[in-house]
Amino acid sequence: MLVPVTEMLNKAYEGKYAVGQFNINNLEWTKAILLTAEEQQSPVILGVSEGAAKYMGGFNTVVGMVNGLIQDLGITVPVATHLDHGSYEGGKAAMEAGFSSIMFDGSHYPIEENITKTKEMVELAHSKGISIEAEVGSIGGEEDGVVGTGEIASPEECKLIADLGVDILAAGIGNIHGAYPDDWKGLAFDVLETINDITGSTPLVLHGGTGIAADMIQKAISLGVAKINVNTELQWAFQQATRAYIEAGKDLAGKGFDPRKILAPGFDAIKAGVKEKMEIFGSVGQA
Ligand code: 13P
Secondary structure: OEOOOHHHHHHHHHHOOOEEEEEOOOHHHHHHHHHHHHHHOOOEEEEEEHHHHHHHOOHHHHHHHHHHHHHHOOOOOOEEEEEEEEOHHHHHHHHHHOOOEEEEOOOOOOHHHHHHHHHHHHHHHHHOOOEEEEEEOOOEEEEOOEEEOOOEOOHHHHHHHHOOOOOEEEEOEOOEOOOOOOOOOOOOHHHHHHHHHHOOOOOEEEOOOOOOOHHHHHHHHHOOEEEEEEOHHHHHHHHHHHHHHHHOOOOOOOOOOOHHHHOHHHHHHHHHHHHHHHHHHOOOOOO
16 A cells, blocks of 8 residues: 655654655566565655656556555555656646655745645645655756756745645755766755754655765765655666666567566666665665
8 A cells, every 4th residue: 555755754754764765667667666675674655757657657557556566566565656846737636646645846936936836735635645745946957857956945945835734845955866967066964954953853855866975865864864866876777787688689689579588687776776775775674
């Protein structure tokens, strides 16, 4: 059964570890992440962008696939299916389809509009028992065609949004989606600390988990981060493993396409990548 993220992340916030949000793109990724979470006895959050949901068939398909895998694979750890960077309309549609958690990303609106829309989405989500993440200060980099500039969030604005009753809060602290440039200045820990102090016990979310060193991750966790999103790193792992397999001439060229063979190295690479992150985040054994 899918669960909201509230309980697992309040526990993580208190216990000073983080639960990984791993973004899914297809059946193989989803299966690899769920099996790893079960093996590691870790709670897990499956992140689904609107683009990825559309690619997989739609929100209903995603919910059906994840619920089916939980049942067929005998997954017992807490699993949330969470809309990543949801729009106002997308958030409502994902809730209708049975997502257990959504992010409403109003960070590109002026703060007054972000507050009004987030407030409405919080009320709607909570009336359905669904958890909700909001964002202040857009995360840099490009995701699903949306380009953010990597703002540092205003702690006062974070408090205004946290006070609306959001379950978890994503605040821009210099983090970006995708690879970090060589001249990246790192995370703004002083701002993170102020945001954590000012927003009380709301667990914080770190987007752009790809390429952040383990010591920085641990420092962020010590300052209130309880959910860390990882997408690009898993894409790289899947791509490299698949390419290596094909370049080694093992793709049975001329003998048809057998996804069970061609996608197996990518599947294993996702499993290894997720396990490594769960160890760094400290969520192993916390289910
Ligand atoms: P990366 O693609 O940098 O891992 O970021 C993922 C993310 O933050 C999804 O919301």
